[in-house]
Amino acid sequence: MDLDHARTVAVEAVEAAGALLLEGARGAVGVRAKGVAGDVVTDLDLASEKLLLERILTAYPSHxxxxxxxxxxxxxxxxxxxxxxPLDGTNNVAIGLPTYVVGVALCRAGRALLGVVHDPVSAQTWSAIRGRGAVASSGARLAPPYAPSPHGPLLAWTQGYDIARDDVTALRLKTALDRHARRVLQLWAPLLAWAMLARGDIDGIVGYRAEMVDLPAGALLAREAGIEIRALDGRPYEECIDAPAEERSFVAAHPRAVPGLLALVQ
Structure with a gap:
């Protein structure tokens, strides 16, 4: 398998989908309910997904x-x-907030070997191949520095769609983060948070029963930029597409910042 060629296919696909989303978001967006947890789906999700499926399966019909x-x-x-x-940040687009990305990952034996994230609004694309680092579309390598603030870390929070409002663990985690972090972002676009972490724009991510479809691409991008990911109890963490929801809770940060972040969530 030529992962460089796969990256080229993926980059071209997500950027084409991003152009579709950027144009579509300028007009009226068809929105309808999805499931019973308050999530939504838009016509743009479906159009972007159709484009991505056609591009990927044309290039790799046996996948x-x-x-x-x-x-x-x-x-x-x-x-x-x-x-x-196809559209990570659907709820943002539904209310006219231009905060969304497109992401794909290529996995073998449950592990992501390639991850690509594209931000149509800023026209930036980030990609990573396992063991070969993470890069921006400019070719610059991603390697965020360790830059602690005396006012606490700037963190992002992500959780699965089906987490109830009264989930005790989620409430305790968010309360602890709110007490000790400088700011806690809830972007409704986890892949964008991963890209921000890989670039060094934020200090860490805490995830609770995260959704699987967007986790591998973002986590691989961050790992290849030098970010460390741990389970909430401090154990080594490896995202796998077959992992159940209860095994998709984690902290992610610069290796030197991980002990402090684990202390907050524990």
Whole structure:
């Protein structure tokens, strides 16, 4: 498998989807309810996903694709599986907030080997191949410095869609972060948070039962930029597409910042 070629296919696909989203978000966006937890889906999600599926399966007809809206496509049981998030930040687009990205990951044996995230608004794309670092579309390598603030860390919070408002663990975690962090961002776009962490714009991410479709691409991007990811109890963390929701809780930060972040959540 030529991962460099796969990255080229992925970058071209997410940037084409991003152009579609950017143009569509300028007009009226069709929105409808999705599930019972208050989530929504838009016409743009579906159009972007259709484009991404066509691009990926044309290039790799023997691969499987798991897309956020349509589920499994392509060859079930294939050695290689793509994860597709056609519009990460749907709720933002639905209320006219221009904060969203497109992301894809290519996985083998449950582990992401390639991750690509594209921000249509800033026209930036970030990608990573496992073991080979993370880069911006300019070619610059991502390597965020350790720059602690005396006022506390700037963190992002992400959680799964089905987490209840009265979930005790989520409430305790968010209360602890609010007490000790300089600011806690809830972007409704986890892949954007991962890109911000990989660039050094924020100091860390805390995730609670995160959604799987967007986790591998973002986590790989951050890891390859030098970010460390740990389970909430401090154990080594490895995102796997088959992992159940209860195993998708983590902290992510610069290695020197991880002990302090773990102390907050524990």
């Amino acid at each position: 499987a694709v798991i897309a956020e809206e349509s589920g499994l496509a392509g060859s079930a049981g294939a050695e290689w599986t793509w994860l597709v998030d």
